[in-house]
Amino acid sequence: MPSELIKYIGKTYNAWHIALALLESHVMLSLNDSKCSESLAELYRLLNEEDMRCGLWKKRSITAETRAGLSLVQHGYWQRAQSLFYQAMVKATQGTYNNTVPKAEMCLWEEQWLYCASQLSQWDVLVDFGKLVENYEILLDSLWKQPDWAYLKDQVIPKAQVEETPKLRIIQAYFALHEKNTNGVVDAENMVGKGVDLALEQWWQLPEMSVHARIPLLQQFQQLVEVQESARIIVDIANGSKLSGSSVGGVNGVYADLKDILETWRLRTPNEWDNSSVWYDLLQWRNEMYNAVIDAFKDFGTTNSQLHHLGYRDKAWNVNKLAHIARKQCLYDVCVSVLEKMYGHSTMEVQEAFVKIREQAKAYLEMKGELTSGLSLINSTNLEYFPVKHKAEIFRIKGDFLMKLNDCEGANLAYSNAISLFKNLPKGWISWGNYCDMAYSETNEEIWLINSVSCFLQGIKFGISNARSHLARVLYLLSFDTPNEPVGRAFDKYLDQIPHWVWLSWIPQLLLSLQRAEAPHCKLVLLKIANVYPQALYYWLRTYLLERRDVANKSEFGRLAMAQQRMQQNVSGAGAPGSIGLADGNTRVAGQGGVSLADNQVHQGGQPGGGVGSHDGANSQVQEPERSTSVEGTMQTDQPLQQGSSNINDGGQNALRRNGALGLVASAASAFDAAKDIMEALRSKHTNLASELEILLTEIGSRFVTLPEERLLAVVNALLHRCYKYPTATTAEVPQSLKKELSGVCKACFSADAVNKHVEFVREYKLDFERDLDPESTTTFPATLSELTERLKHWKNVLQSNVEDRFPAILKLEDESRVLRDFHVVDVEVPGQYFTDQEVAPDHTIKLDRIGADIPIVRRHGSSFRRLTLIGSDGSQRYFIVQTSLTPNARSDERILQLFRVMNRMFDKHKESRRRHICIHTPIIIPVWSQVRMVEDDLMYSTFLEVYENHCARNDREADLPITYFKERLNQAISGQISQEAVMDLRLQAYNDITKNVVTDSIFSQYMKKTLLSGNHMWAFKKQFAIQLALSSFMSYMLQIGGRSPNKILFAKNTGKIFQTDFHPAYDANGMIEFNEPVPFRLTRNLQAFFSHFGVEGLIVSAMCAASQAVVSPKQSQHLWHHLAMFFRDELLSWSWRRPLGMPLAPVSLNPVDFKKKVTTNVDHVIARIKGIAPQYISEEEENAVDPPQSVQRGVTELVEAALTPRNLCMMDPTWHPWF
Incomplete structure (x- = not known):
C-alpha cells in the first residue's frame, strides 16, 4: 500500500493513529524511504506534533545545519535558527553540498526560515519574500499586519488563488471590515460563517483524544469570535453617530455594547506560553479596531472625554501587552520595536506610559550592548506625573541597570530611594536584598547579611509569588548563621509580619532544624503553624517526636537525659513524655501477629543500613546492596541504637554537644523537648482534632501490617536478589556474609517469641526452611551459590502461591479495624492539601468523610501492602498504600518529592516547559510512625x-x-x-x-x-x-x-x-x-x-x-541553588546520623564550616551538570x-x-x- 494512500486515508477518515502506526513501523525498518518519511512528517504537522516531526527530520537529515536549526526552533531560539537556515540555503545555492541534499530538506529550510520570520514579527521581510516569489498565501497573512491594506486590495485579493481555510476566511473578513463600505459588516459575517464551517469540519476530522492537535483551531475560533465582535463595534459606532445629536447620557447608553466588548478583550488573551505569532495575529487586529474607535470619537474631546480617551487607553494597553509577552519570551528586539512603532500617538495615560517605560527598560536590560541606552531612557523619564509606586519601581529598575554596569554605590542608592518612596514594593525589597547578599559575599560584613535577610522577609511580607522563592535562601542563611546570630535576629524581628501559610511547604526543614543551633527561631515558626494550620503539621511533628523519643530511650545517655527532663516536668506538673498522648502502637503490632523479624524492624527502625527485608516493605521493590548493608541488620535486637533515626547536632555552640555519644543524644533530647512544646500547644488549641488524628493514625499504624508469610516472602525475594548480585561464581561456595545473613533470618523468623505468637506459621515452615536454608544444618545446606539460588527460588514460589491462595485479595474494614469502621470524623481533612505553595483557607479544605469498606492487598515483587481508600466530603477518593518496616532512607523520599514540587513551579513559569505540559508526578507521602507511612497509590x-x-x-x-x-x-x-x-x-x-x-x-x-x-x-x-x-x-x-x-x-x-x-x-x-x-x-x-x-x-x-x-533560566537558577542547598543540608544531616557502625561518627567532629562546604560542593556539582546539558x-x-x-x-x-x-x-x- 503506498505511503501517500495511507496518509490520505488516515487524515480523511479519522484513522490518524492507525496510519501513524503503519508509517512509523515502516520508517523504523527503512529510514531511507523518503516518501514514507515525508508522509509521516506531514501527518505529524497536521496533528501539531512539532517535536515528533523535528525528531523524524533530525534522524533522516543529511546536513548538520538541519539538525542544529531544528533543535534551535524546538527551544525558541528563533533568531539563531533563522540565520542557520539562511546559511544552509546560501551554501546550497553556492554548490557547497555538491547536490547531495534532497529537495525535501531544502524545502524544510525555507519553510522553517519563514516560520522563524513570523515568530520574530518580520512582516516586511515576509512581504518582500512573498512579492518576490508571488506567494499569495504569505502576502495575505503578512500585508494586513504591516499594515498595507492598499496593496492587499489592488494586487493580492483580485489575483490570489489559495486553498480555502479558516485562516483565509478570517483575513477576508478583516479586509471587509477595514473597507467600512455599506456591505462590509454583512460580508464579514458571511466570511465568519464560512470560516466557522471550515474550522468545524477540520475539528471533527481530528482524533478524539488529541487536545494538542486542536490548539491551532481553538486559536482560530477566538479570531473568528473577535471578527464578529468587531462587526458589532462598527455597527455600534454607526448607530451612535446617527444619535450623536442627543444628550451625553444617551450617547453613553448607545455605546454600552462597544464598551463591554473592549472590556472582554482585555480579559480574553492567549496563554502566556503561546507563540508570539499567535499573540500578534490577535492583538494586531484589535489594534485596527482601536484605531476605528479613536477615529469615531476624535471629536468628543470636549463633550465626552471618557469616550474620547477610550480607544487611546485600550490601544496603549494592547501595545504594552504585546511588548510584555515578547519580552517574557526573550524576543527583546520585537518588544522594543512594538513599543516604538505600534502606538503612534503622542499622548498616553499615566498608567500605560509607566508600563511602556518599564517594558522598554527591562528589554534593554537583557539586550547586548544596550545597558547605557536603557539607563539614559530611565534618567530622561520625567517622574513628576507618576504616582509614588511607579516612581519607586523606576528607581528599582535604575538600580538593576547600575548593578549590571558595576556601579554598586549607585545601585544601593537607587534601591534605597525606591524603598523610601514606597515601602510596600515587594520587588524593590527583593532587588535590594540581592544587592546586600552580593555585598556580604564580597565583604563578609555582618551588616550586609542582616540587611539581606531583612529585605527578603519584607519582600515576602508584601508578597509576590517570586518573593516566596527566597524563603529557601533565608532558611539557608539561618542554617549557617554566624555565632553572633545576625540572621536569627533579623528573622525574629520580621517573623510576625510574614503570612503563616508561606511556611507550610518548609515544615520538614523546620522540624529538622530543631536539632540545630537555629532551633529557637524555627520553633517560633512551628508554633505559629500549629496554631493556624494544625493538620499541615501534625503528621510530621508526631513522627518526629516518636523518632526522637526512640533515640533517647534506646540509649543509656538518652534515658538519663529523659529522666532529667521528666524530673523537671514533674516539678512543673507536665508529666512524662508519654503524656503527650502519642501511641506508637508497637505493642499492638506484636499482638497483631507477625514474624519477629518484622516486629524488630518496627521496633528497631533506625538500624544502620536498613537492610534488605525492611526496604522491601518500604518501597514495593527489592532493596539492593549498593544502598544497604545487610538483611541481618534488621534482625539484631540488642544493638545500641546510635544512628538511624537519631539526630545529631552539627557541632554548633554548646560544648556538651561536642562530647561524643552524649552529644548525639543530647541534641535529640533537646529536639524532643522543643517538639513536645509545639505538640502541647497544638493539642491545647485543637483538642478534638488532635484526638481524632491520634485514633486514625494509631489504627492505621497497627491494624494494617503484613502477615508473617508475606514478610518471609519479602525476605526470601530480597535474599534471592542478593544471590544474583553477588560477584561470585555460581559454582563457588556460598559466601560467608550471605551465610551469616541466612543464619540471622532463621533465628529471627523462628525465634522463641515467634513460636509463641504465630504457632501455625512456625509449625508449617520452621523445619523445612531451616533444613533448606540454615547454614547450621551443615548436612543439608547448599554446597554452591547456584544451588542456594535454586532453593530460594523454590521457597519464593511456595510462599508466593501460599500467600496468593490462602489470603483474600480484598480485606474488609470491619474485620481489620472496627474503630475505623465506626469512626465518626468531624475535623480531620484528607491529607496532602497543603503542598501547593498557595494560601489555603482552612474552611475550604476537603474533609475526610470515611475510609472505604474494602481494603485490597497490593502485591508487588514479593512485597505486600494494604491499600486504603480515603473518601472526601466532596465525594473524591484518594488511594494510599500502607508501607511498613521503613529504612532510614524513607525521609529522603519525602525530601525528593518536595524538591520535585519546587521544580514543577519552575516548569510552569518557563515557556518551553509549560507548552509541553512538563510536570513531575508527585504522589503524597504521609508519615504515620517512624516505621510506617502512607503513600498515595494509583489503581492503574x-x-x-x-x-x-x-x-x-x-x-x-x-x-x-x-x-x-x-x-x-x-x-x-x-x-x-x-x-x-x-x-x-x-x-x-x-x-x-x-x-x-x-x-x-x-x-x-x-x-x-x-x-x-x-x-x-x-x-x-x-x-x-x-x-x-x-x-x-x-x-x-x-x-x-x-x-x-x-x-x-x-x-x-x-x-x-x-x-x-x-x-x-x-x-x-x-x-x-x-x-x-x-x-x-x-x-x-x-x-x-x-x-x-x-x-x-x-x-x-x-x-x-x-x-x-x-x-x-537566569531568574530560576538562583532559586534552584538555594532549594538544592536546603535539600542537601537535610540529606547530609540524615546521612551523617545513619553511618554504619564501623565508620566514625561524622557530626561529632563535623564543624559548621566543613558541613557548609559539603553542601555547597554538592549543589555546585548538580548545577554544573544541568548547565552542561x-x-x-x-x-x-x-x-x-x-x-x-x-x-x-x-x-x-x-x-x-x-x-x-x-x-x-x-x-x-x-x-x-x-x-x-
Whole structure:
C-alpha cells in the first residue's frame, strides 16, 4: 500500500493513529524511504506534533545545519535558527553540498526560515519574500499586519488563488471590515460563517483524544469570535453617530455594547506560553479596531472625554501587552520595536506610559550592548506625573541597570530611594536584598547579611509569588548563621509580619532544624503553624517526636537525659513524655501477629543500613546492596541504637554537644523537648482534632501490617536478589556474609517469641526452611551459590502461591479495624492539601468523610501492602498504600518529592516547559510512625518488571533465566581466568546473546497494545509517558541517582505518570554524591522500540532539554541553588546520623564550616551538570566559529546515546535487566 494512500486515508477518515502506526513501523525498518518519511512528517504537522516531526527530520537529515536549526526552533531560539537556515540555503545555492541534499530538506529550510520570520514579527521581510516569489498565501497573512491594506486590495485579493481555510476566511473578513463600505459588516459575517464551517469540519476530522492537535483551531475560533465582535463595534459606532445629536447620557447608553466588548478583550488573551505569532495575529487586529474607535470619537474631546480617551487607553494597553509577552519570551528586539512603532500617538495615560517605560527598560536590560541606552531612557523619564509606586519601581529598575554596569554605590542608592518612596514594593525589597547578599559575599560584613535577610522577609511580607522563592535562601542563611546570630535576629524581628501559610511547604526543614543551633527561631515558626494550620503539621511533628523519643530511650545517655527532663516536668506538673498522648502502637503490632523479624524492624527502625527485608516493605521493590548493608541488620535486637533515626547536632555552640555519644543524644533530647512544646500547644488549641488524628493514625499504624508469610516472602525475594548480585561464581561456595545473613533470618523468623505468637506459621515452615536454608544444618545446606539460588527460588514460589491462595485479595474494614469502621470524623481533612505553595483557607479544605469498606492487598515483587481508600466530603477518593518496616532512607523520599514540587513551579513559569505540559508526578507521602507511612497509590500502577514477568508467564518462561544465563557466562571471568579487556567482551557477548535469543525489544510495546483500548489512547499515553520518562531521566542525571531496576519504576497504565521508588542519591564517606554506573539513567531497548528512534529524539530529548532550560533560566537558577542547598543540608544531616557502625561518627567532629562546604560542593556539582546539558544561548560570532554547527541539544543527545549503548548496558548488574 503506498505511503501517500495511507496518509490520505488516515487524515480523511479519522484513522490518524492507525496510519501513524503503519508509517512509523515502516520508517523504523527503512529510514531511507523518503516518501514514507515525508508522509509521516506531514501527518505529524497536521496533528501539531512539532517535536515528533523535528525528531523524524533530525534522524533522516543529511546536513548538520538541519539538525542544529531544528533543535534551535524546538527551544525558541528563533533568531539563531533563522540565520542557520539562511546559511544552509546560501551554501546550497553556492554548490557547497555538491547536490547531495534532497529537495525535501531544502524545502524544510525555507519553510522553517519563514516560520522563524513570523515568530520574530518580520512582516516586511515576509512581504518582500512573498512579492518576490508571488506567494499569495504569505502576502495575505503578512500585508494586513504591516499594515498595507492598499496593496492587499489592488494586487493580492483580485489575483490570489489559495486553498480555502479558516485562516483565509478570517483575513477576508478583516479586509471587509477595514473597507467600512455599506456591505462590509454583512460580508464579514458571511466570511465568519464560512470560516466557522471550515474550522468545524477540520475539528471533527481530528482524533478524539488529541487536545494538542486542536490548539491551532481553538486559536482560530477566538479570531473568528473577535471578527464578529468587531462587526458589532462598527455597527455600534454607526448607530451612535446617527444619535450623536442627543444628550451625553444617551450617547453613553448607545455605546454600552462597544464598551463591554473592549472590556472582554482585555480579559480574553492567549496563554502566556503561546507563540508570539499567535499573540500578534490577535492583538494586531484589535489594534485596527482601536484605531476605528479613536477615529469615531476624535471629536468628543470636549463633550465626552471618557469616550474620547477610550480607544487611546485600550490601544496603549494592547501595545504594552504585546511588548510584555515578547519580552517574557526573550524576543527583546520585537518588544522594543512594538513599543516604538505600534502606538503612534503622542499622548498616553499615566498608567500605560509607566508600563511602556518599564517594558522598554527591562528589554534593554537583557539586550547586548544596550545597558547605557536603557539607563539614559530611565534618567530622561520625567517622574513628576507618576504616582509614588511607579516612581519607586523606576528607581528599582535604575538600580538593576547600575548593578549590571558595576556601579554598586549607585545601585544601593537607587534601591534605597525606591524603598523610601514606597515601602510596600515587594520587588524593590527583593532587588535590594540581592544587592546586600552580593555585598556580604564580597565583604563578609555582618551588616550586609542582616540587611539581606531583612529585605527578603519584607519582600515576602508584601508578597509576590517570586518573593516566596527566597524563603529557601533565608532558611539557608539561618542554617549557617554566624555565632553572633545576625540572621536569627533579623528573622525574629520580621517573623510576625510574614503570612503563616508561606511556611507550610518548609515544615520538614523546620522540624529538622530543631536539632540545630537555629532551633529557637524555627520553633517560633512551628508554633505559629500549629496554631493556624494544625493538620499541615501534625503528621510530621508526631513522627518526629516518636523518632526522637526512640533515640533517647534506646540509649543509656538518652534515658538519663529523659529522666532529667521528666524530673523537671514533674516539678512543673507536665508529666512524662508519654503524656503527650502519642501511641506508637508497637505493642499492638506484636499482638497483631507477625514474624519477629518484622516486629524488630518496627521496633528497631533506625538500624544502620536498613537492610534488605525492611526496604522491601518500604518501597514495593527489592532493596539492593549498593544502598544497604545487610538483611541481618534488621534482625539484631540488642544493638545500641546510635544512628538511624537519631539526630545529631552539627557541632554548633554548646560544648556538651561536642562530647561524643552524649552529644548525639543530647541534641535529640533537646529536639524532643522543643517538639513536645509545639505538640502541647497544638493539642491545647485543637483538642478534638488532635484526638481524632491520634485514633486514625494509631489504627492505621497497627491494624494494617503484613502477615508473617508475606514478610518471609519479602525476605526470601530480597535474599534471592542478593544471590544474583553477588560477584561470585555460581559454582563457588556460598559466601560467608550471605551465610551469616541466612543464619540471622532463621533465628529471627523462628525465634522463641515467634513460636509463641504465630504457632501455625512456625509449625508449617520452621523445619523445612531451616533444613533448606540454615547454614547450621551443615548436612543439608547448599554446597554452591547456584544451588542456594535454586532453593530460594523454590521457597519464593511456595510462599508466593501460599500467600496468593490462602489470603483474600480484598480485606474488609470491619474485620481489620472496627474503630475505623465506626469512626465518626468531624475535623480531620484528607491529607496532602497543603503542598501547593498557595494560601489555603482552612474552611475550604476537603474533609475526610470515611475510609472505604474494602481494603485490597497490593502485591508487588514479593512485597505486600494494604491499600486504603480515603473518601472526601466532596465525594473524591484518594488511594494510599500502607508501607511498613521503613529504612532510614524513607525521609529522603519525602525530601525528593518536595524538591520535585519546587521544580514543577519552575516548569510552569518557563515557556518551553509549560507548552509541553512538563510536570513531575508527585504522589503524597504521609508519615504515620517512624516505621510506617502512607503513600498515595494509583489503581492503574504497574512496574516495568511486571510487564516483563507478565510476558514470561504468557510464554511459560522463567523470568530469571537471563540473569542465571548471564551469571553462568561470567563464571570464568569472576574466577580470574581471563584479562580485564576480555571480561568486557565476554559481558557484551552474553548481553548480545540474551537480546537475540531470550528477551526481544517489543515486549513493552506489545503489553501496551494489549492494555490500551485504541490507537488514540496509545498516542495520548505515549506522549505523557515520554515526558514523564524524560523527567525521571533528567532528575536521575541531575542528582546522580542510580539503581533504577525495573521493579523500582511504577507507571500508571492509563495516564503514563511515573513514580520511582527508592529514588534518592547515595553518598560516599565524604558526604559527596556517589554514582558509579556506566549509564546515566534507564533508557533501554524496549523503551526505545516503544517510542521509536525519532520518538526518543523528538519527545524525550526535547522534554529533557526544556526541563533543564527552565531551571537554569537566569531568574530560576538562583532559586534552584538555594532549594538544592536546603535539600542537601537535610540529606547530609540524615546521612551523617545513619553511618554504619564501623565508620566514625561524622557530626561529632563535623564543624559548621566543613558541613557548609559539603553542601555547597554538592549543589555546585548538580548545577554544573544541568548547565552542561541545558540549551545555552550562544552569540552569532561564537556560533559561526563552529563548523559544522552544533545542536543545542547535544548534551542530552550524548547522554541518551550513552544510556542506549550496548557496551555500557552490558556492564550493568544483571538484576538491573539491561536487556529489557
